[in-house]
Amino acid sequence: xxxxxxxxxxxxxxxxxxxxxxxxxxxxxxxxxxxxxxxxxxxxxxxxxxxxxxxxxxxxxxxxxxxxxxxxxxxxxxxxxxxxxxxxxxxxxxxxxxxxxxxxxxxxxxxxxxxxxxxxxxxxxxxxxxxxxxxxxxxxxxxxxxxxxxxxxxxxxxxxxxxxxxxxxxxxxxxxxxxxxxxxxxxxxxxxxxxxxxxxxxxxxxxxxxxxxxxxxxxxxxxxxxxxxxxxxxxxxxxxxxxxxxxxxxxxxxxxxxxxxxxxxxxxxxxxxxxxxxxxxxxxxxxxxxxxxxxxxxxxxxxxxxxxxxxxxxxxxxxxxxxxxxxxxxxxxxxxxxxxxxxxxxxxxx
Amino acid sequence: xxxxxxxxxxxxxxxxxxxxxxxxxxxxxxxxxxxxxxxxxxxxxxxxxxxxxxxxxxxxxxxxxxxxxxxxxxxxxxxxxxxxxxxxxxxxxxxxxxxxxxxxxxxxxxxxxxxxxxxxxxxxxxxxxxxxxxxxxxxxxxxxxxxxxxxxxxxxxxxxxxxxxxxxxxxxxxxxxxxxxxxxxxxxxxxxxxxxxxxxxxxxxxxxxxxxxxxxxxxxxxxxxxxxxxxxxxxxxxxxxxxxxxxxxxxxxxxxxxxxxxxxxxxxxxxxxxxxxxxxxxxxxxxxxxxxxxxxxxxxxxxxxxxxxxxxxxxxxxxxxxxxxxxxxxxxxxxxxxxxxxxxxxxxxxxxxxxxxxxxxxxxxxxxxxxxxxxxxxxxxxxxxxxxxxxxxxxxxxxxxxxxxxxxxxxxxxxxxxxxxxxxxxxxxxxxxxxxxxxxxxxxxxxxxxxxxxxxxxxxxxxxxxxxxxxxxxxxxxxxxxxxxxxxxxxxxxxxxxxxxxxxxxxxxxxxxxxxxxxxxxxxxxxxxxxxxxxxxxxxxxxxxxxxxxxxxxxxxxxxxxxxxxxxxxxxxxxxxxxxxxxxxxxxxxxxxxxxxxxxxxxxxxxxxxxxxxxxxxxxx
Ligand code: SF4
Numbered sequence: 001x002x003x004x005x006x007x008x009x010x011x012x013x014x015x016x017x018x019x020x021x022x023x024x025x026x027x028x029x030x031x032x033x034x035x036x037x038x039x040x041x042x043x044x045x046x047x048x049x050x051x052x053x054x055x056x057x058x059x060x061x062x063x064x065x066x067x068x069x070x071x072x073x074x075x076x077x078x079x080x081x082x083x084x085x086x087x088x089x090x091x092x093x094x095x096x097x098x099x100x101x102x103x104x105x106x107x108x109x110x111x112x113x114x115x116x117x118x119x120x121x122x123x124x125x126x127x128x129x130x131x132x133x134x135x136x137x138x139x140x141x142x143x144x145x146x147x148x149x150x151x152x153x154x155x156x157x158x159x160x161x162x163x164x165x166x167x168x169x170x171x172x173x174x175x176x177x178x179x180x181x182x183x184x185x186x187x188x189x190x191x192x193x194x195x196x197x198x199x200x201x202x203x204x205x206x207x208x209x210x211x212x213x214x215x216x217x218x219x220x221x222x223x224x225x226x227x228x229x230x231x232x233x234x235x236x237x238x239x240x241x242x243x244x245x246x247x248x249x250x251x252x253x254x255x256x257x258x259x260x261x262x263x264x265x266x267x268x269x270x271x272x273x274x275x276x277x278x279x280x281x282x283x284x285x286x287x288x289x290x291x292x293x294x295x296x297x298x299x300x301x302x303x304x305x306x307x308x309x310x311x312x313x314x315x316x317x318x319x320x321x322x323x324x325x326x327x328x329x330x331x332x333x334x335x336x337x338x339x340x341x342x343x344x345x346x347x348x349x350x
Numbered sequence: 351x352x353x354x355x356x357x358x359x360x361x362x363x364x365x366x367x368x369x370x371x372x373x374x375x376x377x378x379x380x381x382x383x384x385x386x387x388x389x390x391x392x393x394x395x396x397x398x399x400x401x402x403x404x405x406x407x408x409x410x411x412x413x414x415x416x417x418x419x420x421x422x423x424x425x426x427x428x429x430x431x432x433x434x435x436x437x438x439x440x441x442x443x444x445x446x447x448x449x450x451x452x453x454x455x456x457x458x459x460x461x462x463x464x465x466x467x468x469x470x471x472x473x474x475x476x477x478x479x480x481x482x483x484x485x486x487x488x489x490x491x492x493x494x495x496x497x498x499x500x501x502x503x504x505x506x507x508x509x510x511x512x513x514x515x516x517x518x519x520x521x522x523x524x525x526x527x528x529x530x531x532x533x534x535x536x537x538x539x540x541x542x543x544x545x546x547x548x549x550x551x552x553x554x555x556x557x558x559x560x561x562x563x564x565x566x567x568x569x570x571x572x573x574x575x576x577x578x579x580x581x582x583x584x585x586x587x588x589x590x591x592x593x594x595x596x597x598x599x600x601x602x603x604x605x606x607x608x609x610x611x612x613x614x615x616x617x618x619x620x621x622x623x624x625x626x627x628x629x630x631x632x633x634x635x636x637x638x639x640x641x642x643x644x645x646x647x648x649x650x651x652x653x654x655x656x657x658x659x660x661x662x663x664x665x666x667x668x669x670x671x672x673x674x675x676x677x678x679x680x681x682x683x684x685x686x687x688x689x690x691x692x693x694x695x696x697x698x699x700x701x702x703x704x705x706x707x708x709x710x711x712x713x714x715x716x717x718x719x720x721x722x723x724x725x726x727x728x729x730x731x732x733x734x735x736x737x738x739x740x741x742x743x744x745x746x747x748x749x750x751x752x753x754x755x756x757x758x759x760x761x762x763x764x765x766x767x768x769x770x771x772x773x774x775x776x777x778x779x780x781x782x783x784x785x786x787x788x789x790x791x792x793x794x795x796x797x798x799x800x801x802x803x804x805x806x807x808x809x810x811x812x813x814x815x816x817x818x819x820x821x822x823x824x825x826x827x828x829x830x831x832x833x834x835x836x837x838x839x840x841x842x843x844x845x846x847x848x849x850x851x852x853x854x855x856x857x858x859x860x861x862x863x864x865x866x867x868x869x870x871x872x873x874x875x876x877x878x879x880x881x882x883x884x885x886x887x888x889x890x891x892x893x894x895x896x897x898x899x900x901x902x903x904x905x906x907x908x909x910x911x912x913x914x915x916x917x918x919x920x921x922x923x924x925x926x927x928x929x930x931x932x933x934x935x936x937x938x939x940x941x942x943x944x945x946x947x948x949x950x951x952x953x954x955x956x957x958x959x960x961x962x963x964x965x966x967x968x969x970x971x
Contacts, residue, residue, distance in 0.1 A: 028830065057813045073818050073831065078810035080652060081820025083675050089642035093649030097608050097633060101810050122638035322633065329628035336630030338601055339768035342594055347584045347765065348386045
């Protein structure tokens with residue numbers, strides 16, 4: 001794959017030699033719990049980056065706080081483990097001042113949606129060239145098991161012995177609500193799907209949000225089990241593919257269609273006819289249908305959960321527009337002359 | 351008709367009116383004319399936090415004080431010689447600041463029964479004898495303006511709006527100010543609206559000729575230009591000087607300037623100003639909140655920019671955690687705090703120095719941050735460059751503690767030669783700097799320079815130096831996560847030693863005969879009033895020394911020795927004694943804390959009184 005033609009990466013220098021996953025590993029001992037879903041995501045990222053062919057020194061991973069946020073320590077690139085919730089802001093400052101970098105944010109459901117919710121929505125609407133990987137395990141792991149903003153209502157945890165009361169966020173709905181230009185969802189254990197989504201995110205100019213369903217086997221084991229268990233997953237998961245009719249089920253017997261009342265619903269193919277299934281359009285300018293798709297899933301049973309790319313639309317990135325303004329200022333006014341600036345227009349001489 | 355011309359050595363004028371009366375503009379304009387004329391000057395705008403408080407109320411009064419002289423002055427002055435009061439509220443709110451015998455020019459059109467009652471006057475103070483100790487000039491400014499503009503194609507409201515130009519014309523006549531500058535300025539401002547332009551010029555000229563013809567004023571005053579060192583001058587406010595200082599600092603360090611900020615009074619003007627200078631390669635980012643502003647700046651610093659965040663007290667509180675991160679990352683970052691009255695939202699448009707301890711200690715853990723405090727509006731320029739020098743040399747966040755008075759106040763500034771500014775170009779790390787036990791070369795992000803204790807700054811994009819940094823404690827040298835106790839102790843002490851060892855000049859003491867027993871020691875914007883108080887004290891034969899701290903962390907190396915040299919040390923501050931607390935704790939010297947938090951600068955008279963009191967009563971202490 002050549003990255004020259006990809007606007008999101010065209011300013012990032014390329015590697016000279018050939019890279020392998022090994023080049024992206026550090027000598028630091030990985031300290032997640034054995035069996036944690038984070039390992040699979042780390043391996044997928046390390047395995048996929050060589051495909052981009054970017055100079056390793058021009059890749060930066062920035063994280064907040066939480067289990068997932070240890071990720072940068074294990075990547076042999078530049079990296080910063082920042083503070084709780086603020087990684088999108090730190091990454092925005094870096095990306096807008098350094099167009100030659102490929103900047104990635106690693107965050108979790110607590111980090112991105114609770115303490116850092118404000119930064120997340122503003123990064124998404126602003127469309128700075130950063131790629132946000134949100135590891136969603138529906139629990140606080142590092143602080144040892146409190147419910148998170150994506151936990152289902154009634155969750156019994158250390159801080160909610162009688163069950164949590166607040167209704168969860170659906171990160172994809174939140175991102176689409178903020179009119180993010182790239183929104184996708186994938187699963188830690190599905191290496192192929194995860195890699196495809198990462199590739200599409202990397203190629204997108206602007207902010208990309210990738211929600212990764214991740215298993216915390218210590219505090220919330222099996223949270224995404226219906227999407228992983230080979231007996232039921234095909235019946236539960238809706239795989240979105242741009243330009244294809246949305247059809248799922250063990251035997252392709254189910255699908256998604258737009259109803260006469262305008263709503264988008266899960267139907268049986270038999271009932272509506274295959275030709276009437278909704279064709280997934282990730283490039284649709286209006287985020288309405290993508291939002292409707294994000295609402296199909298049941299937050300508890302996970303029945304009818306779409307994965308894949310919900311939205312991928314072009315909109316000039318904030319940092320590109322910023323560079324254009326800087327260039328325009330120089331073109332129209334000339335490079336700044338400090339002496340003239342300091343003197344101003346209203347001086348007198350003694 | 352030619353009137354008597356009286357020479358004065360200095361004048362303090364206060365313009366006061368409703369927020370909508372254009373008093374700040376009138377004051378600014380009078381200031382420019384006065385600066386161009388060659389007087390030394392100092393200004394103090396004083397406006398309400400509300401954009402348009404209800405008309406005619408005390409809360410809505412906006413004032414602008416200008417002090418100008420034929421000699422070097424340091425403050426906007428204690429009390430005014432002349433008050434221009436556009437309505438009863440303006441009179442009531444400002445009368446206490448007018449000296450007895452001073453002139454009061456009152457716009458009688460606004461002294462209606464209703465307006466008087468609004469501010470609790472039962473009878474008009476212009477008639478009831480309560481102002482007998484002042485020279486009152488009752489002038490129908492509004493109707494005179496409307497009359498002067500009757501031939502213009504303007505509505506009554508529009509004509510009335512020009513009354514501030516009438517007042518400016520009158521004052522310009524009274525103080526013998528040249529008028530060309532004002533007419534030129536009006537042309538620039540209203541050039542696209544010829545009718546409004548001509549009306550404003552006509553109102554200005556009407557004010558001028560009113561002065562010349564009326565019997566209300568029998569004399570005209572003149573304040574001769576001040577003797578100043580030769581060079582090119584301009585008038586500059588603290589916020590503007592700070593913005594220019596940051597742009598200049600970028601050139602001194604040879605780094606692009608990046609500002610991450612969130613609007614807040616009274617710091618927003620720095621954001622506005624820097625956003626105009628993109629051709630200097632300055633990037634400004636108005637973030638979603640204060641935390642994002644500083645966090646984005648940290649990201650830019652990691653990428654190799656001269657990173658800045660600007661705020662005021664409440665915003666600084668929000669930024670604390672991120673500043674701690676910058677301390678731990680050991681990246682250069684300039685944090686500008688334009689202090690205002692606190693706590694909480696406090697007094698947004700009033701000045702105070704109450705964030706010193708917040709800047710010193712307002713973070714979790716041992717997180718020392720150097721502090722530089724400008725002493726005057728134009729000193730904000732040099733302070734910005736100095737903060738950048740410290741930040742880049744020592745790889746550390748640095749505070750600039752300005753305040754509302756410096757930010758909005760202005761003074762003449764001898765414009766520096768851009769080619770003669772200090773140079774401190776940054777060298778990024780490009781080479782491996784450590785050999786491990788097996789003889790393998792590696793990059794250690796926390797290997798300190800033995801002299802400055804600064805760590806190397808390797809920016810992303812540098813091949814071979816890939817590394818990870820973060821807020822977790824790091825192993826000395828390698829920078830890997832390290833939880834071990836001895837290493838933490840070493841790192842905490844190393845960060846403290848780095849800041850303590852910053853190279854700064856010694857504290858200068860002004861003690862003309864080297865025989866003073868009392869030292870006035872201040873910091874920040876109190877420099878002017880303290881200087882005037884010392885001058886007056888010396889004139890009265892008192893032995894007083896003055897010293898002013900520009901560096902509050904670390905303190906200059908001779909601070910303790912200076913403190914111990916004097917029998918009495920008075921520390922005036924616009925807080926409840928924050929510097930005094932630091933000095934006592936560090937040097938075990940019983941300094942006398944002299945404080946006020948009225949939202950306005952000290953008056954030099956009250957400082958003089960403090961000096962007299964201590965010298966009279968404190969001698970046998
Ligand atoms: S606590 Fe959970 S999320 Fe954290 S490392 Fe362990 S398994 Fe992974």
